[in-house]
Amino acid sequence: MKHLLCALFLAVFAAPLLAGEKYITLASTTSTQNSGLFDAILPLFTAKTGIKVRVVAVGTGQALRIARNGDADALLVHHRPSEEAFVAEGYGIDRLDVMYNDFILVGPETDPAQISKAENAIGALSSIAHTSANFASRGDDSGTHKKEQELWRAAGISPSGRWYLETGSGMGATLNFSKAKLTYTLTDRGTWITFGNKGSLKRLFSGDKSLFNPYGIILVNPARHPHVKLDMARAFSDWMISPEGQKAISDFRIDGFQAFCPNANNIAAEIADRAACPAEAD
Amino acid sequence: METLFEAWHLVAARDPALMQIVGLSLYVSLTASFLAACIGIPLGAALAIWSFPLRGVLVVLSTSLMALPPVVVGLSVYLLLSRAGPLGALGLLFTPGAMIIAQTILITPIILALTREAVLPLRRDYDALLLSVDAGPRLKLVTLIWDARYGVVTAILAGFGRALAEVGAVLIVGGNINGLTRVMTTTIALETSKGNLELALALGTILLTIAVSVNALIHGLARFGRRYEVTR
Numbered sequence: 079m080k081h082l083l084c085a086l087f088l089a090v091f092a093a094p095l096l097a098g099e100k101y102i103t104l105a106s107t108t109s110t111q112n113s114g115l116f117d118a119i120l121p122l123f124t125a126k127t128g129i130k131v132r133v134v135a136v137g138t139g140q141a142l143r144i145a146r147n148g149d150a151d152a153l154l155v156h157h158r159p160s161e162e163a164f165v166a167e168g169y170g171i172d173r174l175d176v177m178y179n180d181f182i183l184v185g186p187e188t189d190p191a192q193i194s195k196a197e198n199a200i201g202a203l204s205s206i207a208h209t210s211a212n213f214a215s216r217g218d219d220s221g222t223h224k225k226e227q228e229l230w231r232a233a234g235i236s237p238s239g240r241w242y243l244e245t246g247s248g249m250g251a252t253l254n255f256s257k258a259k260l261t262y263t264l265t266d267r268g269t270w271i272t273f274g275n276k277g278s279l280k281r282l283f284s285g286d287k288s289l290f291n292p293y294g295i296i297l298v299n300p301a302r303h304p305h306v307k308l309d310m311a312r313a314f315s316d317w318m319i320s321p322e323g324q325k326a327i328s329d330f331r332i333d334g335f336q337a338f339c340p341n342a343n344n345i346a347a348e349i350a351d352r353a354a355c356p357a358e359a360d
Numbered sequence: 361m362e363t364l365f366e367a368w369h370l371v372a373a374r375d376p377a378l379m380q381i382v383g384l385s386l387y388v389s390l391t392a393s394f395l396a397a398c399i400g401i402p403l404g405a406a407l408a409i410w411s412f413p414l415r416g417v418l419v420v421l422s423t424s425l426m427a428l429p430p431v432v433v434g435l436s437v438y439l440l441l442s443r444a445g446p447l448g449a450l451g452l453l454f455t456p457g458a459m460i461i462a463q464t465i466l467i468t469p470i471i472l473a474l475t476r477e478a479v480l481p482l483r484r485d486y487d488a489l490l491l492s493v494d495a496g497p498r499l500k501l502v503t504l505i506w507d508a509r510y511g512v513v514t515a516i517l518a519g520f521g522r523a524l525a526e527v528g529a530v531l532i533v534g535g536n537i538n539g540l541t542r543v544m545t546t547t548i549a550l551e552t553s554k555g556n557l558e559l560a561l562a563l564g565t566i567l568l569t570i571a572v573s574v575n576a577l578i579h580g581l582a583r584f585g586r587r588y589e590v591t592r
Contacts (some may be wrong), residue, residue: 103454103535112554117538134454134535148443250553259553275555303443305451330467 101130105142105150107221108248110293111135113268113337119326123317127175129310136249137220137248145296148303151311153296156266156320157221161294170296173245176318177327177338180227182270182284184253185211185262189282193262199286200233207233210318212243212261214252217244221291226264253279266291268337292341295319318342368562377539382570385543388456388530392463393471396523397516400468404515405505406473410497411481419476425469430462434532441533450577454535459543462529467519474518478511479504483533510582517575524571542571 109198110116111133120131134144138155145153146169153160153170164170183193183202193210196202206213215237216223230237243261249269256263257277265273270281295315300308317323324340331337370378407419439445441453441461452458482504488502506510527545534541536550544567551560 108553112550132454132535132540134537136535147445148448195534248553250555253555254552254557273555275557305443305449 096136102151103132105144106154109266109269139219151307156293177269181289188281194282199288202283202337207235214256214261214263215244217246237316271332387458393520395464396468400471404472405479408476408479423473430526432527433466433574434529438515458533459530462533463523471515471519478508
C-alpha cells in the first residue's frame with residue numbers, strides 16, 4: 079500500500095518535471111482565447127520552433143497578477159497604462175505592440191438611449207446615463223472594465239444607480255446577462271463576433287478613436303523571477319512581431335471577418351488606417 | 361437541440377480533444393478521491409473509535425470543512441504553489457498535479473466526516489467484542505472500517521462526485537489550458553462564456569452520464585459483494 083502511494087505521488091507530481099517538453103506559459107485575456115485566435119496561430123509557432131505555448135486566459139488584471147507572481151513567462155494583454163506600469167515597476171521587460179481591434183457598444187436593438195445616433199463614445203455613454211438605460215459593467219478589473227471606467231471618467235460621469243449593473247464576471251458571462259436583461263454593455267469586437275448567444279443584442283455604436291483596443295506583449299523580468307524561460311518567451315514575442323506572425327494574426331478570420339489587426343512597429347500609421355480594420359462585422 | 365446532438369456525436373466519433381478532456385477529468389478526480397480516501401478514511405474512523413481531548417473540536421471542524429467553497433481551496437492552493445509562494449519552486453502551478461492537490465483538499469473533509477458517521481454505530485456494537493479479543497488499535501481500525509465498508513464506499517463516492525463536479529478550484533490552479541489542464545467543468549464554463557449555451561449543456565449531460573456510470577459500477581460491485589456474503 080505504501081509503495082503504491084509513493085508510486086502514485088511520483089506519477090502525479092514528478093511527471094510534469096520529467097516530461098522535458100519545451101513550453102512557455104502565456105498569461106493572456108479571455109478575448110484572445112475565446113475568439114479562437116490562439117488555436118489558429120499558436121500551432122504555426124509550435125511547428126516552427128518546437129515550443130508549445132500554454133495559455134492561461136483570464137482578465138487583464140488577473141493576468142498581470144499571475145505574471146507579477148512569476149507564474150507566467152510572458153503576457154499578452156490589452157490595457158496600455160497597466161502594461162506600462164507593470165514594466166515601470168520592474169516586473170516586465172520589452173513591451174511590444176502586437177495587434178489591435180476595437181471596443182464596441184452593444185445593446186437591445188430597440189436602442190432606448192438612441193446611442194446609435196451619438197457622435198462619439200462619450201456621447202453614447204452620456205445618453206445611456208441620462209436616460210438611465212440599463213448598462214452592464216464587467217466590474218472585474220479586466221482590460222475592458224478599465225477601458226469602460228476611463229470612458230466614464232472622460233464623460234465626467236460617475237455611474238451609479240439602479241441602471242448601472244456590475245456583473246463581476248467575464249465578457250461572455252456579461253454578454254449572456256445583457257442578452258437576458260436587455261442592457262447596454264461595452265465589449266471587445268473579437269468576443270462579440272464569436273459570441274453565440276446574441277439574441278436581440280446588436281452592435282449599436284463603434285468606430286470612435288477612443289474605442290481603440292491595442293494588445294501588447296511583455297516578457298516577465300528574469301531579474302525578478304530567475305526561473306522564467308526568457309529565451310523561449312523572447313522567441314515567441316519575436317515571432318509574434320515578425321512578418322510571419324503578423325500575417326498569421328491578420329489571416330485569422332471568424333466567419334469571414336478579421337478580428338485582430340497586426341500593428342507591430344508602425345502603430346501610428348495603423349491607427350490612421352483603422353477605419354478599414356477590423357472589418358465592420360457582427 | 362441540434363448542438364445537443366452535435367456534442368453527443370463528438371462522443372460517438374470519439375473526438376480526440378473531447379476524449380482527452382473526459383480522460384483528464386476522470387484522472388484528476390479519481391486520483392484526488394484515492395488520495396483523499398487514504399487520508400480521510402483512517403482519520404474518520406479514528407475520530408469515531410477513540411475519544412481524546414479536542415475530539416469534539418475536530419469533529420465540528422471536519423464537518424464544517426465539508427462546506428469549503430472550491431474557489432477558496434483553489435485560491436489557497438494557488439498562493440501555495442505560485443512562484444511567489446512557499447512551494448513555488450516545485451513548478452506545479454497550472455499542471456494536473458496542482459488540480460489533484462486542490463481537489464484532494466476539497467474532498468478529504470467529506471470522506472472523513474462521512475466515514476466517521478459510518479463507523480460510529482458499529483463501534484458501539486463491536487466495543488465489547490474487540491475488547492474481549494484484546495484487539496490492538498490497528499486491528500480495531502481495520503475491522504471497523506471493513507465492516508463499515510458500504511458506508512465508506514458511499515463516502516468515497518460523495519467525495520468523487522464533488523471533485524468531478526467542481527469548477528472553481530481547478531480553474532484557478534489549472535488555468536484551463538487547452539490540451540493540458542482543461543477538464544469537463546472548465547470546458548462547460550468556457551463554452552458558456554462564449555455564449556454556446558447548448559454545447560455547454562450537452563457537455564453537462566456527458567459529465568452527468570460519466571458520473572452515473574461510475575456510480576452504477578460501484579453500486580453494482582457493492583451489491584455483488586453483499587450477495588456473495590449472504591451465500592457464503
